[in-house]
Amino acid sequence: MVLTLYKKDTSPPCRAVLMTIHALNIPDVKFIDVFLPNGEHLTEEYVKMNPQHTVPLLKDDDFLIWDSHAICGYLVNKYGKDDRLYPTEPQKRAVIDQRLHFDSSVLFVALKSTVEPVIYKGDKTFKEENLVKIRAAYEFMEKFLTTPWLAGEEVTLADISCVSTISSMNEIVPIDEKVYPKLVAWLQRCSEQDFFQKGNAKNIVLFREMIRNKLGVN
Ligand SMILES: N[C@@H](CCC(=O)N[C@@H](CS)C(=O)NCC(=O)O)C(=O)O
Numbered sequence: 740m741v742l743t744l745y746k747k748d749t750s751p752p753c754r755a756v757l758m759t760i761h762a763l764n765i766p767d768v769k770f771i772d773v774f775l776p777n778g779e780h781l782t783e784e785y786v787k788m789n790p791q792h793t794v795p796l797l798k799d800d801d802f803l804i805w806d807s808h809a810i811c812g813y814l815v816n817k818y819g820k821d822d823r824l825y826p827t828e829p830q831k832r833a834v835i836d837q838r839l840h841f842d843s844s845v846l847f848v849a850l851k852s853t854v855e856p857v858i859y860k861g862d863k864t865f866k867e868e869n870l871v872k873i874r875a876a877y878e879f880m881e882k883f884l885t886t887p888w889l890a891g892e893e894v895t896l897a898d899i900s901c902v903s904t905i906s907s908m909n910e911i912v913p914i915d916e917k918v919y920p921k922l923v924a925w926l927q928r929c930s931e932q933d934f935f936q937k938g939n940a941k942n943i944v945l946f947r948e949m950i951r952n953k954l955g956v957n
Contacts, residue, residue: 743769745785745796748942749949751850752807753795755903758938759811762899765818776859807903808839811896825896834890838883838897846904849876853911857953864954865911873912877919880905884921887928894932902929903939910947 742765746753760768773779773794780792789796789805796805797813804810815825826832849872856862880901883889890897905914905926916923929935951957 741769741798741800742767743771743798745771745773745788745794745798747773747775747794749946750794751847751903751907751946752793754939754942755807755900756795756797756810756814757942758899758903758934759814759824759896761937762824762932762934763814763818763820765814806843808843808896808900811900812839815896823893823895824899831891835895835897838889839900841879841883842900842904845879846876846901846908849873850904850908850911853908854950857950870912873908876905876908877912877914877922880922880925881919884925887925889925894929898925898929899934902926902935906930906939906943907946910943910950 744753744756744760746756748754748757773785773796775794779785780789780794785796786792788798788803791805793805795807795810796803797810799813799817804813812825815822819825825835849869853865853869853873857865880889886892888894888898889901902925905922906929908914909926914923914926930940
């Protein structure tokens, strides 16, 4: 098998895949950085592999798959020693899938609409109408967290996917422990995990620096 991940370290979906690779201890992955500001994701060669021209994109021999949630599920199904990160039991999996779709359709959408005008359009402040979406996302997360982990008693892909986005949001709207105590405790638990330290911690610093640089603050 030759596994290749096309990625950008500041990208939350890419960081979810990096964390999954570390959580599963998959060796010998080839990493290729895709520099979006230069349009490296819009070349004929890249669009042929991923017509949606997003990162992350995974290539496993000749098999191509994009979207971080689909990639993470594939990696557990194909390379996991067991199904712990993405259990096959129908109800456990349904809850995890709900959280993965929540990340796609609510968390990432809120983050993307907030940061894109700053990263790509030269805005020097975040728009309040977008910051409201981030706070609404925190509210939902606080309510979901009735167990130590986002989909129950064990850490799963739900935690990995959502923490990549939430830890990025935390750089924009710091999570207030008084308002969201369960969310802060969960973020802390996630950040103590080896996969977070290896796949997210240093890249969050890069994300922070990129945002500060674009905003023109130190
Ligand atoms: N739902 C997708 C989102 C991927 C995505 O939008 N990635 C951004 C970078 S964070 C991207 O590739 N943007 C370039 C584009 O959409 O052309 C996933 O989870 O992989």
